[in-house]
Amino acid sequence: MSAPPDTVAPVRRAGSERPGRPRRSRSARLRYAGIVAFFLLPSAIPLALFTLVPMAGSLWVSLHEWDLITPMTWAGLGNYAELLADPATRAAFLHTVAFIAGYLPLVYAGGLGLAVLLNRAMPARDLFRAVYFLPVITSWVVVALMWKWLLNPRSGVVNWLLGVFGIEGPGWWTDPAWAMPSVILASAWKDLGFVMVIMLAGLQAIPREYLDAARVDGAGALARFRYVTLPLLSPSTFFVIVISLINGFQVFDQVHVMTGGGPGGATQVVVEQVYDLTFRYGRAGDASALSWLLFAVVLVVTLAQVRAQRRWVTYG
């Protein structure tokens, strides 16, 4: 989600007519158009059918009342107005924000910490890096199932372990107060390795001379980290934050498997709400409107990030 590429316009090269742009006869032009179509249509047709048409369809449905069975009736912006007034919408967004608020700091601090630890030479470093990355390649469903079992209140290993230390473990995903932390824990565990790899790449791109210079000037390890490493890592941090926010707002798989939005709606996030509205309550119009509201929020948050980056992201 960096700045949109502005290199779309063909690069003009001084003094040379570009090959492949025949401006001769009509048949040559037609032939060229055919070549362009040949290269473009294999992606353009599926994207039109399975992305553009549904996008337009989704906007259209969002302006109607529709139970997916009987004919739809026009509602105008009524669905949007209804959703904005509905406390369930506010709750869904609040739960989503709560998820992000728990998940992002955890995964960022953990990932950065691991990256710093692994940035220096040590035995079997590549092995450790591979191990930390293992959950990233595992599907959300598997991760959610494994953690649901680990966090089983009655016979899960985690509560047993806590019991060994004399702590009575909470009810985790069965307890409304602990359900969201359970989802956050599983999510952070899965994505830790991803953040670590991004931050590690950022760390390794920092020129040694900068750190050496700071050392010569008498900066201690902490000062070097705070005033040299962190600012130079800001592009990686920016990337992690933008991606995590986008993914965080769209959180669904792990919630659907671990709690299904429960208990008592405690983890009812926005996409879970979209899913329920459509397939449980047959309110396709409201579901579509809600998904566009979410899209608008993600867009605004992402654009705000891109704007704000000027103030804190240093491109060395």
Next chain:
Amino acid sequence: MARALRWILVVAGALVMVFPFAWAVVTSLTPEGALFGTPPDLTPDDADLGAYARLLEALPFWRILLNSAWIGLVSTLLQLVTSAMAAYAFARLPFPGRGAVFAVYLATLMVPMQVLVVPLFIEMRAVDLVDTYFAVLAPGIASAFGVFLLRQAVAQVPRELDEAAVLDGAGHVRVFVSIVLPLIRPALATFAIFGFMASWNAYLWPLVIIRSPEFMTLPLGLASLHGQFTTEWNVVMAGSVISVVPILVLYVLAQKHVIASVAQSGLK
């Protein structure tokens, strides 16, 4: 001292990463009666493969595994071909309105699956394709992300190379196949990894569009297993273990490249 501390932290962290997988294996080998013992039985003497047998009875699991594998492979291949071709057009074939068309491609990149799920489901229902392989595969035929990624790679191929080929009388198809494609192999590999992982792990769309067990993909099969065997965690973990093994093998083989690809994506 600091060195030892660092070592301890790294090893402890690695244990936290590995333990859930190890525990899934242990659980999958635990007979049902021993599942809910406290403390949990860490080394079940009476380990058996009963959970795996029950898993194969409950679901056509090998078929589901195969579904995930071939859907992943086919959609990755299709995306590679369609994206690379479009990338070539956007980088090398100027035509009026090209910028606008590319902007539309980028716009589709920003729309998340959850916006598309409802209308896509309706679209598939309208043409009577709900609960078919084609429906699962459809959103994975083309990838705007792939076009974007590969266009950067094609743009970096020195123009002199294809100009020379054109002078030698080669057409665009020849230039594309024998000059551009071999030169963008690293980008193709990166995209293939992302594409396969995305397909292998996809849950929301298959959940919406698939009903019959014989068309299910792994995430869907596993989730339905969980719905079916709410307390038989050994069966659920057996399914999880089987589903992790293939991707784990691939990962071990391509581990360096996978991590490098992800690291790259953050450096831009």
